[in-house]
Amino acid sequence: MNLTVTVNGTAHTVDVEDRTLLVHLLRDQLDLTATNIGCDTTSCGACTVLLDGESVKSCTVLAASVDGRSVTTLEGLAEGERWHRVQEGFRSMHGLQCGFCTPGMVMAAVSLLDENPSPTADEVRQGLEGNLCRCTGYHNIVAAILEAAK
Amino acid sequence: MAQRAVHATCSRTVSILGTRVMRVEDPKFLTTGGVYVDDLRDPRLAGAAHVTYVRSVMAHARVTVDVSAAAAADGVVAVVTGADLADLAPPPVPLGFIPPALGRPWLANGVVRYVGEPIAAIVTESRYAGEDIAELVSVDYEPLPAVVDPRASATDETLLFPDHGTNTALAFEAGSLDGLFDGCEVVVTQQITNQRVAPVPLEVRGTACVWEGDGDDARLTLWASTQSPHGARDQIATALSLPPERVHFIAPDVGGGFGAKFGVSIEDLLLAVLSQRLNRPMRWTETRTENMLGMGHGRAQLQTITIGGSRDGRITAYSLDVLQDSGAYPHFGAVLPFMTQMMATGTYDIEKIAVRTKSVVTNTAPVVAYRGAGRPEATAAIERAVDLFAAEIGLDPVEVRRRNLFAKDAFPLTTQVGAAYDSGDYVGALDAVLAAAGYDELRAEQRRRREAGDNRLLGIGLSSYVEITAGPEAGTEFARINVKPDGSVVVYTGTSPHGQGHATSFAMLAADELGVPIERITVVHGDTDLVARGGGTGGSRSLQLGGAAVHQGALETVDRARELAGDLFEAAAGDIVLDKARGGFHVAGSPDDVRGWAEVAASADAEHGLIVDTDFTAEGATFPFGAHVAAVEVDAETGKVTLVSMTTVDDAGPVINPVVVEGQRHGGIAQGVAQALFEEVRYDEDGNPQSTNLADYAFPSAAELPDFTLVDMATPSPLNPLGVKGIGEAGTIGATPAVQNAVVDAVAHLGVRHIEMPTTAERVWRAIQDAGKGTK
Numbered sequence: 029m030n031l032t033v034t035v036n037g038t039a040h041t042v043d044v045e046d047r048t049l050l051v052h053l054l055r056d057q058l059d060l061t062a063t064n065i066g067c068d069t070t071s072c073g074a075c076t077v078l079l080d081g082e083s084v085k086s087c088t089v090l091a092a093s094v095d096g097r098s099v100t101t102l103e104g105l106a107e108g109e110r111w112h113r114v115q116e117g118f119r120s121m122h123g124l125q126c127g128f129c130t131p132g133m134v135m136a137a138v139s140l141l142d143e144n145p146s147p148t149a150d151e152v153r154q155g156l157e158g159n160l161c162r163c164t165g166y167h168n169i170v171a172a173i174l175e176a177a178k
Numbered sequence: 179m180a181q182r183a184v185h186a187t188c189s190r191t192v193s194i195l196g197t198r199v200m201r202v203e204d205p206k207f208l209t210t211g212g213v214y215v216d217d218l219r220d221p222r223l224a225g226a227a228h229v230t231y232v233r234s235v236m237a238h239a240r241v242t243v244d245v246s247a248a249a250a251a252d253g254v255v256a257v258v259t260g261a262d263l264a265d266l267a268p269p270p271v272p273l274g275f276i277p278p279a280l281g282r283p284w285l286a287n288g289v290v291r292y293v294g295e296p297i298a299a300i301v302t303e304s305r306y307a308g309e310d311i312a313e314l315v316s317v318d319y320e321p322l323p324a325v326v327d328p329r330a331s332a333t334d335e336t337l338l339f340p341d342h343g344t345n346t347a348l349a350f351e352a353g354s355l356d357g358l359f360d361g362c363e364v365v366v367t368q369q370i371t372n373q374r375v376a377p378v379p380l381e382v383r384g385t386a387c388v389w390e391g392d393g394d395d396a397r398l399t400l401w402a403s404t405q406s407p408h409g410a411r412d413q414i415a416t417a418l419s420l421p422p423e424r425v426h427f428i429a430p431d432v433g434g435g436f437g438a439k440f441g442v443s444i445e446d447l448l449l450a451v452l453s454q455r456l457n458r459p460m461r462w463t464e465t466r467t468e469n470m471l472g473m474g475h476g477r478a479q480l481q482t483i484t485i486g487g488s489r490d491g492r493i494t495a496y497s498l499d500v501l502q503d504s505g506a507y508p509h510f511g512a513v514l515p516f517m518t519q520m521m522a523t524g525t526y527d528i529e530k531i532a533v534r535t536k537s538v539v540t541n542t543a544p545v546v547a548y549r550g551a552g553r554p555e556a557t558a559a560i561e562r563a564v565d566l567f568a569a570e571i572g573l574d575p576v577e578v579r580r581r582n583l584f585a586k587d588a589f590p591l592t593t594q595v596g597a598a599y600d601s602g603d604y605v606g607a608l609d610a611v612l613a614a615a616g617y618d619e620l621r622a623e624q625r626r627r628r629e630a631g632d633n634r635l636l637g638i639g640l641s642s643y644v645e646i647t648a649g650p651e652a653g654t655e656f657a658r659i660n661v662k663p664d665g666s667v668v669v670y671t672g673t674s675p676h677g678q679g680h681a682t683s684f685a686m687l688a689a690d691e692l693g694v695p696i697e698r699i700t701v702v703h704g705d706t707d708l709v710a711r712g713g714g715t716g717g718s719r720s721l722q723l724g725g726a727a728v729h730q731g732a733l734e735t736v737d738r739a740r741e742l743a744g745d746l747f748e749a750a751a752g753d754i755v756l757d758k759a760r761g762g763f764h765v766a767g768s769p770d771d772v773r774g775w776a777e778v779a780a781s782a783d784a785e786h787g788l789i790v791d792t793d794f795t796a797e798g799a800t801f802p803f804g805a806h807v808a809a810v811e812v813d814a815e816t817g818k819v820t821l822v823s824m825t826t827v828d829d830a831g832p833v834i835n836p837v838v839v840e841g842q843r844h845g846g847i848a849q850g851v852a853q854a855l856f857e858e859v860r861y862d863e864d865g866n867p868q869s870t871n872l873a874d875y876a877f878p879s880a881a882e883l884p885d886f887t888l889v890d891m892a893t894p895s896p897l898n899p900l901g902v903k904g905i906g907e908a909g910t911i912g913a914t915p916a917v918q919n920a921v922v923d924a925v926a927h928l929g930v931r932h933i934e935m936p937t938t939a940e941r942v943w944r945a946i947q948d949a950g951k952g953t954k
Contacts, residue, residue, distance in 0.1 A: 045306070059219060062211025064433070066380045067466040071872035074380055102211055115208045119200060122837045125845065126677030127207030128214065128380040128433030153880040160872065162380050162434050163677050164841060165848030165909075166880035 031095035035060065036104025044091045051075045051086035053094075054101060062102040062131040066160070073159030076132035076139075077101045083139035085132075085158070102131035105138065113176040114138050123172030125163035133159050137173045146177055194686050194696070198837050201682045202696065212431035215384035215403050216463045222388045222399070226459040227255045229449060230308030232298040232315045233471065234290035237324040237541035237865020238338070241290050241317055243298055248314040253307035256456055257315070258299040260285035269417050269447055272509050279342040280539065282444060282507040284451070289322070291338055291506035292543050293867055294471025296444065299452055301460070324541045324865035328480060328503040331538040338506065338539045345538045347508040350516050352595045353532035358495050362486030365495075366566045371934050372555045374478040374503065374859040375852075376869070377548045378877055379403075379676075381433020382469040385446045388459035398454070399426040402446045405435040406714025407674050410442045411706045417447045418454070422706075429704035432676030436849070437547030438473050439676070440510070440716045445472075470870045475859050476548020478503040478511065479518070479555045485563040491573050491581045498522045498559050500535040504545050511545025512537040517552025520650060523593045524560040525604040525642045525803060526582045531594040541865040547716065549849055550910040553645045561641045561915035562932070565922065569931055575919070576617065579608060579642050590896070597646060599801045600895045600903075607805040607827040607891060608642055614889045615807035615825035628927055633814040636822075637924025641806045641916040647718035647830075647904025649799025655719070656711045657727035657794070659688060659735040662787040665761070665776030667692060667699040669731075672712015673724035674704045678906065679838040680720060684728045686834055687900075691732035693758025694775060710791065718802070718904020721834065726898045727794035735790045739763065739778045742788065746773050746781055800895045800903035804828040806916035808851075812924040817943030819855055819921050821884055826912060829891040830905040839905050840888055846909020847886050852878050853910070854917035858936050876936070925949070 032041045035058060042057055054060045054077070065087055066074035075087040078100040086099075105112045114137045117123065124130040133156070140147065140155040147155065152173045153166070161169060206212065234241070245257040263284040271281045286297045298315050302308040323336045331338075331345040338345055359365050387400040398420070404410045404427075411427035414420075432439065445462055453460040464472070480501040487493040500519075504512040515535030522533045568578040583604040584591065592598045612618075617638065624636040658670035669688050673680055685699040702708050713719065736756055743763035744751040753766050762772035779787035809822040824847055833839045856876035860868040869875040894901030914935070921937040922930060929949035933941055 047306070055216075061213070061217035061219075064211070064214070064381070065216075066382070067872045069466070069871045069873040071877075072380060072466075102209070106209060111208070118208055119204050122201065122204075122841055124204060124207055125679070125841055126380065126434040127203070127212040127431065130207050131211045134208065149885070153883075156880040158879070160380065160877055160879060162378055162436065162849070162877075163845045165844035165846075165886065166883055167844040167848075167886050168841060170880060170885070 029092055031092060033094045034098040036100060046092060048091040049087055050089040050091050050094055053091040054086060060101050060103055064128055064131060066128065071160065073136055074129050074132040076135045076159060078135055078139060083136050102134055105134065112138065114141065114173065117172040117176030121168050121172035121175050123164065123169045129159065129161040133161060133169060137176065140173065141177055149174060193690050195690050195834050196832065199682055199686055199696065199835055200837065201679050202685065203679060203681050214381050214431050214433050215386055215401050218386055218401055218430060223386050223459050223461065226386065226461045227301045227303060227456065228305045228308050229452060229460055229462040230300045230302065230312045231296040231445065232300065232312050232317065233468065234286065234293055234295040234297055236290060236319045236321060237293050238322040239290050239319040240288060240322065241286055241297060241319055244316040245298060248300060248311050251311045251314055253303050254311050255301040255303060255458065258301065258452060260287040263451065266451065269444060272441060273513060275348060275513055276508045277342060277347065280339055280347055280508050284448060292541050293865060294543055295506065299448060301452060301456060326540055326542060326861050326863060326865045328501050328538050328540055331540050332501060332536065338541065346536055347504050347512045347539055348537045350519050350535045351533060352519050355497065355532045358497055358530055358532050359484065359486040362495055363488045364567065364570055365484060365486040366570045367482065367484040368562065368566055368932055370481045370483060370559060370562055372477045372479040372481060372558055373935055374475045375548065375857045376470055376475050376859050376875055377436040377438035377473065379434030379436055379439065382464045382466055383443055383445065383473055384463040385449045386461045387449050387453045389454055397424050397426060398450055399428065400450055401428045401430055402442065403432045403439055404429050404442065405432065405439045405674055405676060405716050406441055407704050407706050408672065408712045409714055413442045414447060414450055418450060427706045429674050435676045436549045437476065437551050437716055440547055440714065466872060467870050470875065471543060471867060474509060474544045474546030476546065477555060478545045481559050483559050483563040485567045487567060489571050491571060491578045493526060493528050493567060493582045495530040496523065496528050496563065497532045502535060502537040503540050503542065504537045505542045506539060507544050508537065508539060509544040510547040510551065514552035514555065518556040519595055520597045521553050521556035521644065521646060522560065522595050524557060525584060525644045526560065527584045528582065528594065533595060542861055549846060550907040553907065554911045554914055557641065557643045557911045558915045561919060565919050566931060569926060575640050576612065579640065580605065583608065583642060598798060599644065600798065600897050601893050602644060602801065602803050603893050604642055604803060607803060607829055610889050610891055611805040611807050611825055611827040614887060617807060620809055635812045635814050635924040637810045637812055637920040639808040639916045639918065639920025639923055641912050641919065643912045644801050644803040645907060645911045646799050646801055648722050648796060652796045652798045653713065653719055653723045654793055654795040655713055655723035655727045657724065657731040657792055659731040659790045660787060661735060661775055661779035663776060663780035663784060665698065665774055665779065667694050669699060669701045669728055670709045671701060671703050671724045671728060672709055673720040674712065674714045675720065676715065678715060678720060678842065679835065680724065683721065683835045683838055684725060687725055687728045688732045691729065691736060693756060693761045718906040722800055722898050722902045722904060723794060723796060725834065725902065726900055727792055729900055730794045731790055731792040734792055735788065738790055739788060742778050742781050743773055746778065797897040800897055802830040802903040802905065802908060804908060804912050806912040808916040808920040810917065810920040810924055812921065812942060814946065817939040817946060819937055819939065819942060821851055821855065821917065823884055823887065824851065824913065825887040825889065827889045827891050828905065828908040828912065829893050830903040830908065831894050831901045832892050834902065842905045843888055843909055844886055846907060847913045848878065848883055850910040850913025851883065851917050854914045854935050854937060856936050
């Protein structure tokens with residue numbers, strides 16, 4: 029089927045199978061490879077993107093369902109050279125190591141701060157429950173998001 | 179000239195080492211994301227076919243495979259079974275110690291030995307088609323008895339490899355059992371399961387490859403998610419009977435490894451073979467389920483500890499018996515007991531030690547290296563043993579440790595099991611962590627809650643640990659320093675980071691000796707055509723070997739540059755001074771005339787600049803150490819455990835970049851906590867895996883963990899010029915027993931002496947019930 033989706037501000041008209049997942053559309057057809065796939069069960073959150081501004085796990089969204097909608101991935105988060113405050117927070121607090129969970133983690137954090145601009149550390153931890161990281165023990169990820177919220 | 183004059187006296191600089199330099203790697207990861215194998219858009223991979231593996235759904239069976247329907251399907255390029263590869267020599271065993279009779283086939287050859295074993299390879303034009311067509315392969319299973327429990331395996335009643343004649347793959351031993359506990363006033367024994375866990379790097383395994391050229395000139399380029407590109411290249415070359423130079427191995431960004439990505443997988447080797455035979459570039463990316471079934475697991479030891487000593491708290495004898503579950507095809511896991519044996523005595527000066535280990539095959543996924551690899555198992559055993567001993571004689575576990583730790587002035591020393599500890603201050607680490615954790619206050623709070631009948635029981639757990647890094651033999655590593663004619667520097671390292679920040683730390687090391695700012699230094703790794711040789715990243719070896727090589731290479735580069743500058747100045751090299759602050763050279767006593775790195779490097783070679791290759795060889799393995807304190811809350815009614823705090827001292831010598839080292843500690847602690855509280859790979863009695871994805875494997879999220887409190891301590895190693903030791907595995911070694919001990923401690927007053935890991939609510943609740951008391 030054909031659909032039109034706006035990704036990081038650019039409209040794309042693409043042909044997808046009915047069963048194509050949003051994450052595969054982004055990665056394989058639009059070559060936006062920041063968004064990663066880390067599991068088969070919507071558990072890890074590495075594929076988190078914003079769909080009309082809200083975080084979704086793009087491995088569990090059918091591409092067909094985003095016709096006419098707007099998607100933001102990590103690649104579209106900065107405004108030119110100006111990074112989003114969550115990107116800055118992750119950088120300054122060393123909130124990443126291997127980088128694989130990072131795109132999804134950052135997008136989840138953007139959504140979290142949109143909903144709760146001044147979270148407590150505990151609220152950040154609860155809010156990140158759907159995004160897994162094996163490298164950092166989450167310590168610096170929590171610190172990064174609190175830093176971004178300042 | 180005026181500006182130079184201003185700086186003429188500034189030949190001394192403040193070292194960048196030990197400062198909080200933010201990682202140079204991060205901007206890419208935070209803007210466009212890393213480039214992992216599945217992200218590669220190399221033009222040579224255009225039109226690559228996709229490989230999907232059909233995997234066994236039975237643990238042990240004879241199999242007959244019918245691929246006719248799959249082979250006829252639309253979109254299929256080829257369907258390949260073990261029979262199609264019968265002309266190939268079997269793949270080499272992953273380690274030289276392992277008996278060749280226990281090697282794995284390319285694809286199941288009539289018999290499958292674990293759920294997840296590859297049976298057939300489906301090659302398709304598209305990835306989605308691969309999953310569809312894999313469903314069309316018909317596999318007829320004739321069940322064989324599944325051997326899942328290593329104790330059953332050790333009886334040899336059912337042999338997994340009849341040609342080998344036994345299920346035992348390897349055995350190690352140290353010390354004598356004769357009269358081991360004679361004269362002990364107290365002897366305590368306990369069986370302990372160090373459970374099987376899954377490494378779970380967030381990036382699953384993936385491989386891509388292409389052959390270029392014809393006949394004997396054909397050369398393979400293979401990208402894979404590995405920790406050790408040169409070792410992996412050599413494994414591929416051996417398996418395919420090629421000289422190593424005909425394999426170009428590239429590790430792009432690697433999304434975590436934790437030991438499990440050391441070397442190559444059978445799937446990587448197969449991809450090279452399939453690509454060669456079908457003359458197509460090829461790709462494979464596994465699913466998480468495949469990763470949980472097939473990448474391999476860690477730990478998986480059944481231990482029996484016996485500890486003896488006097489009633490006043492002196493430990494005089496210790497025995498450790500290990501039955502290692504190697505899984506179906508022995509890999510690193512079969513060798514882990516050797517490391518467990520080497521670290522059996524831990525931080526304690528115990529007069530008599532005996533270790534017996536045996537590694538057996540079972541119908542489960544192979545056991546591989548996992549963060550710590552044999553050492554967390556040793557620490558978990560001795561730290562549980564010391565707590566059991568303390569409980570038996572009614573002494574505080576701190577006091578028992580204090581009375582048995584090796585003294586600060588005992589180093590260097592060689593333990594009863596042959597480990598040569600280089601340096602340490604175990605009492606210092608214990609004192610520091612107790613003070614930082616507020617141990618006395620925690621004990622007071624524990625008493626208060628117990629006396630008040632509070633259902634939120636507080637448990638306090640300790641561990642004192644020492645581990646071996648960059649061992650067991652003295653290691654070596656390669657570095658190249660290339661100062662370009664424009665004065666920028668490229669550092670090549672044979673280590674292969676996957677999140678450890680080498681590009682930052684190694685640039686700092688080079689900057690410190692060269693006086694070139696890190697912004698002008700690039701670190702290259704992971705490509706066997708660009709880096710001459712290397713040992714990869716694993717076993718916490720990178721900084722002390724790879725970093726030391728960069729340091730050594732930088733010093734040699736300065737020496738060479740002084741010769742070159744001497745020629746430029748028409749002066750003796752011995753009279754040339756490097757002014758690091760200005761990034762250039764001058765004649766001693768004449769600081770106004772400075773020749774910069776660019777000019778000096780160009781004088782070596784106008785095109786390539788100055789190139790210095792070096793190999794650093796350590797004087798021996800190093801032994802980082804530390805002490806952890808965990809505090810947990812246990813709900814007396816449900817058994818649910820909550821980790822309240824985690825305070826750690828991890829001494830790996832001087833710290834090059836605290837940002838990176840703290841990150842390594844945090845991550846390791848979290849994985850250590852996860853083994854103690856949450857994670858376990860389980861199989862049922864027929865060998866069916868019960869934890870095959872992240873929905874049913876208890877990988878902790880941020881919500882299950884607290885912040886960690888890190889205490890700094892730095893005792894240098896005498897074995898390398900930086901004085902550094904490895905930090906990568908400290909967390910999993912120290913944290914696991916501290917947390918397990920804390921859980922037992924929380925309910926110790928009810929009569930509980932031991933709870934197996936993971937200490938789930940059900941296990942803790944049962945332990946409370948079995949202790950026969952319960953709270954009111």
